[in-house]
Amino acid sequence: MVHSDVAVGLIGAGRIGTSHAQVIAERVPGARLLAVCDPRVEATRSLAARFGARAVTDPTELITHPDVEAVVIAASSTAHAELVTAAAAAGKAVFCEKPAAMSLAEADHSLAAVEAAGVPFQVGFNRRFGSDFRAARSVIAGGGIGTPQLLRSLTRDPGLANPGAVPPWTIFTQTLIHDFDTLNWFNSGSEPVEVYATADALVAPEYKAAGLLDTAVVLITYDNGARAVAEASFSASYGYDVRGEVFGSAGMVTAGDGRRTAMVLRDQHGLHQQTARGDVELMLDTYTAEFVEFVTAVREKREPSVTGRDARRALAVALACITSYQQHAPVAITDGGVPR
Amino acid sequence: MVHSDVAVGLIGAGRIGTSHAQVIAERVPGARLLAVCDPRVEATRSLAARFGARAVTDPTELITHPDVEAVVIAASSTAHAELVTAAAAAGKAVFCEKPAAMSLAEADHSLAAVEAAGVPFQVGFNRRFGSDFRAARSVIAGGGIGTPQLLRSLTRDPGLANPGAVPPWTIFTQTLIHDFDTLNWFNSGSEPVEVYATADALVAPEYKAAGLLDTAVVLITYDNGARAVAEASFSASYGYDVRGEVFGSAGMVTAGDGRRTAMVLRDQHGLHQQTARGDVELMLDTYTAEFVEFVTAVREKREPSVTGRDARRALAVALACITSYQQHAPVAITDGGVPR
Amino acid sequence: MVHSDVAVGLIGAGRIGTSHAQVIAERVPGARLLAVCDPRVEATRSLAARFGARAVTDPTELITHPDVEAVVIAASSTAHAELVTAAAAAGKAVFCEKPAAMSLAEADHSLAAVEAAGVPFQVGFNRRFGSDFRAARSVIAGGGIGTPQLLRSLTRDPGLANPGAVPPWTIFTQTLIHDFDTLNWFNSGSEPVEVYATADALVAPEYKAAGLLDTAVVLITYDNGARAVAEASFSASYGYDVRGEVFGSAGMVTAGDGRRTAMVLRDQHGLHQQTARGDVELMLDTYTAEFVEFVTAVREKREPSVTGRDARRALAVALACITSYQQHAPVAITDGGVPR
């Protein structure tokens, strides 16, 4: 039996929106890119035309279009929560890039809308779909390393193209939020209870006064006693570097090696391997897998494996980091992630 | 601009045909699986239905169907050459699984048909599309290892499900032919001039009398003096293992590591990584890439990057191996691969 | 020309003293184990006899013996500083296991004695002599990774044989002190200015009330803005694990992989490598290299490459960790490492 394809409306035609459009149109069986929406008219037309989709400028038009079954939100972060709420209210399945909200209140509001509508809602924590991260989680869940005690997750992005355009706290709410979710997921069953964050502008110090933080290290304590370190930098010269490590009472798993291929060259200078340069290059299969999960959940009318509650939990850590950085002190995460 | 999809007719609904159907239907942008043809009616219907294609039992019907632009041949090896000839004569682009022919005469006949028709013709030497093999070739072509002097290519298949059903010489004409093509490609610009082959039934010795050879080592001499070793076994307990190595005057490249993911587990027994178990698991991206090349060549009405002449060259090596095995002596490959 | 061997007197016949005795007697050219001193009479006799050395019970006798040119101190930590002072005062070259002192006042006192005597003084920060750590440092010093921005050093010890016998703060003053020195050395030219430490008893929680901390994570800020993470655990099931990582503006170096040999086994369960089980197994070459440096410095009458000042700097970090842990707050390291 052949299903009819899930018709997807995409909001956001920027860098990541473009990647998502291609993945949905070309790599996800059972999905169809029906429409693309972005206020930038030309970019939208061009992207839509590339994949035979319609170009729309008004998100409400896209959300309420009767043929759109699922809405993928890759707009600017500040618009996420409101778009999630609107799409859910329209009865559409929703995929939203991280962060799903900018405050816990926003998160609670959109979560309530999703629950009221009973629609599938997935958040863009793509790292959960990387083959090595999944394998690591599977080993942990199977007891292969015993009880997690020390965790690590890091994101090193190859470039800071336009430091002046980076909103404050981006390193916590946009970048490290991936690591916070990864750590929460690796240490499932436990909750983060305290955060200590340090951050600086080491890559582009001239922008520090304007609020840019490009380097950060965060130490998280979980209620099972495990400690986790999350690290981020906006300037990895050697490529996109995403890694995880979980040490437990009976072993350790690691994920992420950043190699482009398994090819090895040896010459008079030694041994060499190529490294993946950008996130799309490193993670195309990962992006594909997250949309396969979304489309499958839409078809099966079930909750996706990464939920709005996961997004709220990671956001609570990110917000506590901001407070910790400002107070230069450890900060407790209480219910709802409100700093004590 | 959106192209209309290339309509593909697939001949062969066996194991590799099924994999190709899925790859073409789900992973290759710009391709559409229009029809599937196999004498096994039920299997054909089931496979066709899975991807919304038509089921056909007569290959001529499929080949001559006006909507079919490209024919993919994954039928039994003995039928390949005739089907290539028929599809080319019908003006269709052709993709044929290896071996493209069982004799040099057959190969010449179908090559002539392809040339007369001027249609794109690609042979299923998928290893050329593996990301690490491609990277290795690119380093060689760029002069990164100097002049190739010692080469190696191997295929270790995880299982010999039904030894009684394996046709004689399979290890040379079906398995090692991949390695012969890989070696020819790595050592481009040179021609194989001599072969020495040894083979045995070490995995299933009880079938040796019936002609089964399940383990083989071949030593090839090229006209630039380079020596190459090709190895195959039908029983790799640890998974599907495909590797290449080229040592030259200025360095060495290697490809293939057989790891399922980059995940590493350390426990009381040491360090562990998962290995890829089957060819489809190990090579799904590779299969996808070869069909992307084929569909692109069809659209661009050009010769694909791996041609019928490459198939003939690899076949000449395989046939010389049979002679070498029978004569227990090195065998020269003269023009056309006819043993001296 | 053959030098006469440097005659070494060893104080301490425990686990690490025994290892040092063997290394000095059998692996360090130009060294001779002359005497071993420990209050445990039988162990001392047995160890001395094994290597043809004399057994002594009084450290003063060993230190003042006219044939002893160099004193190696592997006694209990609380005795280190006093023994260093005494050996220096006797004009002997001194090698002291870490920590060289238990307080900054002690450290200053013994450092003054060493300076007054003008004798070579080396501290047992063996990690500086590991081939991979040395290579990493050499790359950093040569500018290969630009300016260090994010550092990591960790120690995971395979076992906690007798939790009840571990003195309080051991994880900071005995274990992580290696990591603090490594980080200081990797980030040479900068000074640690702030520490935030968290620690717990996750391996043997029943001993937490008695003061045992078996798991710790420390975040250090340097005056060049670099952030460093030091991690320790007393229970690595998979063997002795010592690693370092330095990420800078132009690249990253890593050291440490814990593999026993380069042998790789693949079987039906995947790929496997053996891991080094204990510190002596993992680091025998490292221990040898540190004593080669010591004996060379003694002969050349020069300061060894790792000094008492390095020991004091690492101790200041360890002591600040204790304060940070007690105050549950970041702690500044001011001149002399006295917490603000």
Place this chain on the structure above:
Amino acid sequence: MVHSDVAVGLIGAGRIGTSHAQVIAERVPGARLLAVCDPRVEATRSLAARFGARAVTDPTELITHPDVEAVVIAASSTAHAELVTAAAAAGKAVFCEKPAAMSLAEADHSLAAVEAAGVPFQVGFNRRFGSDFRAARSVIAGGGIGTPQLLRSLTRDPGLANPGAVPPWTIFTQTLIHDFDTLNWFNSGSEPVEVYATADALVAPEYKAAGLLDTAVVLITYDNGARAVAEASFSASYGYDVRGEVFGSAGMVTAGDGRRTAMVLRDQHGLHQQTARGDVELMLDTYTAEFVEFVTAVREKREPSVTGRDARRALAVALACITSYQQHAPVAITDGGVPR
């Protein structure tokens, strides 16, 4: 109890003799370098002086010196067998560099002398003492890979300093003989029964007319059906490369990776590791381990773990290679390795 050291007399002060002198004098507990003998007077004096040994010019004087318990032969290959015979006849334990003889008759003669004298006799197949090769053998012996079916051993030497000075057949009798022994050892319990050898002058073709072969590939068949490939080249630009691989019915082991240390550098050009440049650098621990075995065997008055019979078996393969190369045909190894 302290043993008195085994007094070693070394014949040969060339490159490998110098390395052996250092290893024996500095790295092997329980060994003492008593005398060095070489016709080159100055080199001998200098080497002897460096380690406090006596310089001797007449090998008979060294062999018959009453204080010499063990003779290490690193003279030119053509003198090996006669020196072994003389040392054995003098009742001395003997270590001889490979090849232990240049013909099977020579080998038999010196073996008879060794057996008559009942002295320990070890041959310099150092690869057996590499930690990874030993671990691989141990896995094979423990059944970890089932029955060996496909084997590989290779030697790639970084440089051909003086092609004109390389005696004919060196690649078989001096270089590949290491690989032949390694393969025999990995496939213990089976005997090599046939050889096919191909070789060429690809590195220094201008010396081919003078008999130089600098590149060779050998295919060996064992009496258990296993096939083995041995490869050698005299010009590895990337360093000294020694590897082994054994594929069996239940798994595969590999040994050898040629990395200098575990340090990894990532920068804008990718990932890099240093490679070991020369045999002494790569194999210092291996050389040490082989002499530890020799000295232990001397003390324990037992046969070393690598024997004269092993040397004869490897030599038989090497000599069959010469015949195979000359006849351009496979050559059987009959009893004694005499080609049929």
